[in-house]
Amino acid sequence: xxxxxxxxxxxxxxxxxxxxxxxxxxxxQREVLNxxxxxIPHFSLNTTPAEMGSKIYTMISKVTGKKDPYxxxxxxxxxxxxxxxxxxxxxxxxxxxxxxxxIRLSIxxxxxxxxxxxxxxxxxxxxxxxxxxxxxxxxSDGEHFDYFSFRQHLLDVDSVLYLADNSGEVVFDRILxxxxxTYYHKNVIYVVKGKPVxxxxxxxxxxxxxxxHYANIISCGADSPGVVLDYCSPEFIRIFDExxxxxxxxxxxxxxxxxxxxxxxxxxxxxxxxxARHLGCNxxxxxxxxxxxxxxxxxEATESKE
Amino acid sequence: xxxxxxxxxxxxxxxxxxxxxxxxxxxxQREVLNxxxxxIPHFSLNTTPAEMGSKIYTMISKVTGKKDPYxxxxxxxxxxxxxxxxxxxxxxxxxxxxxxxxIRLSIxxxxxxxxxxxxxxxxxxxxxxxxxxxxxxxxSDGEHFDYFSFRQHLLDVDSVLYLADNSGEVVFDRILxxxxxTYYHKNVIYVVKGKPVxxxxxxxxxxxxxxxHYANIISCGADSPGVVLDYCSPEFIRIFDExxxxxxxxxxxxxxxxxxxxxxxxxxxxxxxxxARHLGCNxxxxxxxxxxxxxxxxxEATESKE
Numbered sequence: 001x002x003x004x005x006x007x008x009x010x011x012x013x014x015x016x017x018x019x020x021x022x023x024x025x026x027x028x029q030r031e032v033l034n035x036x037x038x039x040i041p042h043f044s045l046n047t048t049p050a051e052m053g054s055k056i057y058t059m060i061s062k063v064t065g066k067k068d069p070y071x072x073x074x075x076x077x078x079x080x081x082x083x084x085x086x087x088x089x090x091x092x093x094x095x096x097x098x099x100x101x102x103i104r105l106s107i108x109x110x111x112x113x114x115x116x117x118x119x120x121x122x123x124x125x126x127x128x129x130x131x132x133x134x135x136x137x138x139x140s141d142g143e144h145f146d147y148f149s150f151r152q153h154l155l156d157v158d159s160v161l162y163l164a165d166n167s168g169e170v171v172f173d174r175i176l177x178x179x180x181x182t183y184y185h186k187n188v189i190y191v192v193k194g195k196p197v198x199x200x201x202x203x204x205x206x207x208x209x210x211x212x213h214y215a216n217i218i219s220c221g222a223d224s225p226g227v228v229l230d231y232c233s234p235e236f237i238r239i240f241d242e243x244x245x246x247x248x249x250x251x252x253x254x255x256x257x258x259x260x261x262x263x264x265x266x267x268x269x270x271x272x273x274x275x276a277r278h279l280g281c282n283x284x285x286x287x288x289x290x291x292x293x294x295x296x297x298x299x300e301a302t303e304s305k306e
Numbered sequence: 307x308x309x310x311x312x313x314x315x316x317x318x319x320x321x322x323x324x325x326x327x328x329x330x331x332x333x334x335q336r337e338v339l340n341x342x343x344x345x346i347p348h349f350s351l352n353t354t355p356a357e358m359g360s361k362i363y364t365m366i367s368k369v370t371g372k373k374d375p376y377x378x379x380x381x382x383x384x385x386x387x388x389x390x391x392x393x394x395x396x397x398x399x400x401x402x403x404x405x406x407x408x409i410r411l412s413i414x415x416x417x418x419x420x421x422x423x424x425x426x427x428x429x430x431x432x433x434x435x436x437x438x439x440x441x442x443x444x445x446s447d448g449e450h451f452d453y454f455s456f457r458q459h460l461l462d463v464d465s466v467l468y469l470a471d472n473s474g475e476v477v478f479d480r481i482l483x484x485x486x487x488t489y490y491h492k493n494v495i496y497v498v499k500g501k502p503v504x505x506x507x508x509x510x511x512x513x514x515x516x517x518x519h520y521a522n523i524i525s526c527g528a529d530s531p532g533v534v535l536d537y538c539s540p541e542f543i544r545i546f547d548e549x550x551x552x553x554x555x556x557x558x559x560x561x562x563x564x565x566x567x568x569x570x571x572x573x574x575x576x577x578x579x580x581x582a583r584h585l586g587c588n589x590x591x592x593x594x595x596x597x598x599x600x601x602x603x604x605x606e607a608t609e610s611k612e
Binding site: 033 | 312335
């Protein structure tokens with residue numbers, strides 16, 4: 001996905017936010033914004049927002065001297081999410097359509113974002129979402145919810161490459177991964193970032209949240225907010241290109257990969273107006289977007305009740 | 307009011323918005339943002355956001371070549387608001403506390419902003435607000451609603467200087483001005499901008515909305531979004547400094563004047579997080595702020611029922 005002019009004011013907002021989370025003084029925050037003003041005129045709209053984000057966060061890290069300012073936030077996110085794990089398991093046990101429920105739980109986890117919002121507020125939002133009776137909702141395809149093609153594709157493959165997004169969210173990913181492994185018997189590879197960027201999950205986060213019991217954990221090698229292939233390791237690129245099915249979590253990965261020809265399924269909450277417009281959906285929508293947009297006819301929702 | 311770092315991302319948003327309303331191509335919009343990036347590093351937080359806004363809109367006007375891009379929007383706003391005038395007069399007729407009702411109507415008019423929102427949406431919002439039974443609400447002072455000191459001050463003066471904000475909003479100002487003139491017998495001077503800036507009211511707008519039947523209309527001489535005294539004419543400065551009571555509409559005027567020692571009463575809807583924080587209120591709050599914060603004890607609300 002290319003960048004839009006609307007991304008520019010947003011870069012400033014994000015840079016200020018990140019500088020503050022890094023504990024920078026007002027002077028240093030100002031330095032960050034001034035440095036950004038030097039970068040902006042040379043920034044091509046043909047680069048993805050994720051790639052631009054990468055440049056910005058590298059600059060912020062240099063200016064503030066903080067390599068992993070979100071570390072505590074990430075640890076808290078993981079703990080908060082793990083507390084919700086038992087309730088999610090009950091939700092799965094009671095669900096009529098377990099695959100759809102697992103997908104929805106995974107998307108709910110995407111609400112855990114920059115960690116600026118207080119944990120209480122995020123936790124409350126998630127609990128509210130969890131209390132919704134998923135089965136009472138329409139369990140079929142929506143305009144931006146390619147559930148049937150996801151399920152169809154899943155039935156055709158042996159393995160799934162799963163691109164993580166944020167810490168904490170990892171626990172919600174685990175629910176879906178557990179189900180893909182135990183019920184669909186898929187081999188899952190879980191991909192985290194190579195170095196700290198924002199609150200994105202690293203190997204330690206994935207292990208802390210227990211992903212290692214169900215999937216192999218690898219790093220993409222990059223520290224961009226979203227898997228920007230140009231910054232990834234050759235090993236990861238090979239795995240990515242050979243993947244039969246890729247589940248990609250969050251906006252950053254959508255920004256970085258939405259133009260790629262691989263069999264990608266984007267799971268995210270649309271959080272910004274630019275992405276919502278690009279997807280043609282509303283802010284706050286739960287999105288399951290099949291990058292290939294295969295013309296698969298809806299099949300009967302005969303999901304196992306185990 | 308000084309500027310805050312949070313104003314910087316907002317300047318970019320506003321600049322992009324203004325460039326688009328000016329009908330600029332994407333290349334020219336980009337040029338506007340790049341030019342802004344040259345200005346930002348030299349921008350002192352000790353200047354008010356209104357002063358910075360003035361520099362930005364002057365630059366946009368130069369780059370786009372459009373001197374009054376909001377002209378049509380302003381004309382539409384005036385017509386839309388005039389259609390609401392009869393309903394407001396009925397509201398006034400039926401009101402138990404007419405002064406408070408006139409103040410509230412004047413503040414409701416402040417919802418007419420940049421004109422980016424469709425007129426239908428603004429009109430719907432206003433109609434919803436008008437349907438609220440003002441008398442059923444608490445008619446006393448609130449934390450950011452210095453009604454009693456406003457009324458007390460009004461009783462002590464012969465004349466009122468009224469600083470306009472947006473076109474369209476002028477009709478809502480007229481309701482309050484009519485009441486100040488006909489019931490309180492005040493001399494009112496209505497102050498508009500000297501040259502086009504955003505959708506701010508000019509002399510023509512004030513006349514179109516019928517202010518001339520109740521008040522003298524003058525220009526402040528400046529074209530800043532908010533009456534930035536440094537940019538105003540010496541004639542206006544003299545009138546401003548001699549004013550017994552100044553009613554100042556909208557955020558721009560609050561940004562420009564909140565530090566001044568004059569007897570200012572700010573009437574506005576808090577629309578941005580920085581101003582809400584500065585005032586200590588919530589976004590969307592109706593604000594009547596007495597700049598002097600005189601310690602006047604609440605008096606009985608014995609407003610005339612005419």
